[in-house]
Amino acid sequence: MLKITGLKLPLGFREGDLKRAAAKQLRLPESAIGQVRLCKKSVDARKKDNVHFVCAVEAAIQGDENRLLSRRRDNAVQKAEPYRYQLPQAGKLPQRPVVVGFGPAGMFAALLLAQCGQEPIVLERGQAVEERERAVQRFWKERVLDSQSNVQFGEGGAGTFSDGKLNTLVKEVTENLDAYEIGVASAKVYDFLWDTYCDWYIELTKTRLQGEDEDSKLRAQQVLCYVLTETLKLLHPFMPFITEEIWQALPHSGDYLMLQQWPQHRAELDFPEEEKAMELIMDAIRGVRTRRSEMNVPPSKKAHLTVATGERDIFVLGVPFLKKLAYASEVTFAQPGTAPEAGSVTVVTHAAQISMPLAELVDLEKEKARMEKELKKNSAELEKLNTKLNNPGFVNKAPAHVVEAEQDRAEKLRALLAKLEESAASMA
Secondary structure (H helix, E strand, C coil): CEEEEEEEECCCCCHHHHHHHHHHHHCCCHHHEEEEEEEEEEEECCCHHHCEEEEEEEEEECCCHHHHHHCCCCCCEEECCCCCCCCCCCCCCCCCCEEECCCHHHHHHHHHHHHCCCCCEEECCCCCHHHHHHHHHHHHHHCCCCCCCCCCCCCCCCCCCCHHHHHHHHHHHHHHHHCCCHHHHHHHHHHHHHHHHHHHHHHHHHHHHCCCCHHHHHHHHHHHHHHHHHHHHHHCCCCHHHHHHHHHHCCCCCCCHHHCCCCCCCHHHCCHHHHHHHHHHHHHHHHHHHHHHHCCCCCCCCEEEEEEECCHHHHHHCHHHHHHHCCEEEEEEECCCCCCCCCEEEEECCCEEEEEEHHHCCCHHHHHHHHHHHHHHHHHHHHHHHHHHCCHHHHHHCCHHHHHHHHHHHHHHHHHHHHHHHHHHHHC
16 A cells, blocks of 8 residues: 555546546556545645645555655655554643643644543633634635635634435544544535535425425425534534534524534445435536536526436436536437437436537537637647647756646646537537
């Protein structure tokens, strides 16, 4: 098992991207990489136009690890060593230790002191709770970052498609906290709240919340509230004051969130088949919306979707979501492998081929002109970049990270050109 650090990944990266990034760092084919485990994830926001994650992973590889390490001249790849935190051994202190700050770091310090037999006193400091609340709200809702504040991402310094997603989160976050992987645990809760609960589950539930079936509406509200309440418990160690404030505004039993039982993983709430089915619908929605965005098609413009898939039963159940979130006017189905009609834009996922009539999306002549302009502009940029990368003087003299950044930019341009050429061909 090897530990690989410094992997740069986009903000919306998925699990499979970790393996590809690890393979690229090791200069190995992706097939040579086995299980990959995320160890650390942080945000590099030093450049506004290039905000990305920097990750560290542990990866199993096929082949001789020692031979691979012998060819490396940096410390980005090392042998993965099991980490065990050793509690410091000390006698009883003459005075009770004082921990100033009730954020994640302060709670961690107080926990360790208590495990060592001490009786720590934890004091809060800094802004009043009301000021912290306003700062957090501005960042989370308006994306306004106060560079002088340390309460935006956590206090004191620092979704779900079914209950199954939440159940998995509870298991993973608990394991991370037990192993003192505090950064990984907080990142998982953050990703779940934004990517799963807010981006998907709330949107998917709107069809039921806005429907006429009162029983279905009530059950949707109950699930939304339950998932949010349980997620607040997971987030509470990192943001105690804001989560307490939100929890008090929700239906609850008990006096304080702080005194509630920690969420427990329950095997009966694992729903792998339902999660898989929902992922197929989400992939389709993602693909359609991405293609529409690339073509600058507004959400108000509906289009007929033709879905060729072997998972027809799943997609039939997903038609209301495709109509609402993929902006479909109608959805029809075809057998797998059916060729799309001429003049269609096609989106391919691992479970379906989705086609839309191009004439329903754009003005063909205007789109052709725009496409030709984009092709010309990006081709010229790529040609200029290739000339630079083919110059031995630049490659041999420039710092390695600069060369790598230019190579990444060239790779992205080639991918963009391939998409543009594919779209232009569909309009011919």
